[in-house]
Amino acid sequence: MKVAIASGKGGTGKTTVAVNLALSLGGVHLLDCDVEEPNCNLFLGLELEKLEYVTCQVPEIDPEKCTLCGKCADFCRYNALAALPSRVLVFPALCHGCGGCGLVCTEGAVREKPGILGILESARSDSSLEFSRGVLNVGEAAATPLIRALQRHIDNSRPAIIDSPPGVACPVLAVIGAADYCVLVTESTPFGFHDFRLALEAVKALKVPFGVVLNRDGLGDSRVEEFCGAKGIPILLRIPDDRRIAQLYSEGIPFVEEMPEWKEKFAGMFSAIRAIMESGEGTE
Amino acid sequence: MKVCISSTGKDLESEVDPQFGRCGYFVIVDLDTGSVTSLKNPGPEASGGSGIRAAEAIVNSKADILLTGSVGPNSFSILSEVGVEVRVGVKGTVADALKQYEAGDLCIIDSPNSSAHNGMKNS
Known part of the structure; x- marks a missing residue:
């Protein structure tokens, strides 16, 4: 229970x-x-001792492929991406790991990498x-x-x-x-x-x-x-x-x-x- | 040279809003032509990351200088990335803030002068 x-x-x-x-x-x-x-x-x-680190997939922008169209930043409800004239900035701490930015990118410029959210611990x-x-x-x-x-x-x-x-x-x-x-x-x-x-x-x-x-x-x-x-x-x-x-x-x-x-x-x-x-x- | 002021309203007579990310409007003054335009800040509509949305809007407005009260770490990283000069200490109306700027009373900051989410406390 x-x-x-x-x-x-x-x-x-x-x-x-x-x-x-x-x-x-x-x-x-x-x-x-x-x-x-x-x-x-x-x-x-x-x-306490460590059980595991918990990660969330966060975006990483490939500057070679990115055309600075801004679709990823427009899509992100959590404002984890900012499309600037020179490059797209990523704010991993705001990312909820939904993967939407990768889906809306038509250039394949969004890769995902694990970001550490926090740690799980247990008593010995x-x-x-x-x-x-x-x-x-x-x-x-x-x-x-x-x-x-x-x-x-x-x-x-x-x-x-x-x-x-x-x-x-x-x-x-x-x-x-x-x-x-x-x-x-x-x-x-x-x-x-x-x-x-x-x-x-x-x-x-x-x-x-x-x-x-x-x-x-x-x-x-x-x-x-x-x-x-x-x-x-x-x-x-x-x-x-x-x-x-x-x-x-x-x-x-x-x-x-x-x-x-x-x-x-x-x-x-x-x-x-x-x-x-x-x-x-x-x-x- | 375009100067952007965080404000509660759309014109020179509006009160400034020292909170960058969650202010209502940005008043943009072109010092070369004297033209005054305004931009609704997209920041307050965001549940989080309002400073990021606001800074992105400033960058896209092609402003060279931002006059405001406080800027958090996320916004600052965007503004400094594209070289927007950030000056703080605005008081009174937008026109007053411009006078303060011209008199050299607003100091440039080279690092965030507020923590993330600070605007949430007063909104």
């Missing part, structure tokens, strides 16, 4: 929930798919937790191919807990779309609620069953709770707006390590998710 931990808004507690859930359960595979800012290991401190096999993550190169725009490559390393023999990037753009859809269940972490603040509803649209469109973790419960108002009540969306867990939890977070300590009573609560949440999955409920 693959459980994605997502949220619309950044900083609502995805990593907190993912890390603490994984540590509470044990025997799971934790994956950090927030490849632009993989933070899980800040709390785990595991020794003797670690206390099975953990993998992707790290996107700084300046690189295409997170999704790196995420898809990381997903190929999911250990299917055990449950997977997958920390998602924030927002509701392609990288997030790649994570949620490949999950069996999605935990949406939110907080009951105007921003939290606004972005929660965006995330909700995404999980509904992807037809992935979902439930809510209300983080910093007690902060803000009751708008998320009322909304979930009216829509029949399960609130799986409430993490209070507790100074001790915040302090442990600031020290890079997963709070279940110092507040072990929370392990049971996280484990209870996971059992509830399992039960929802088995009963086939959870989607609206």
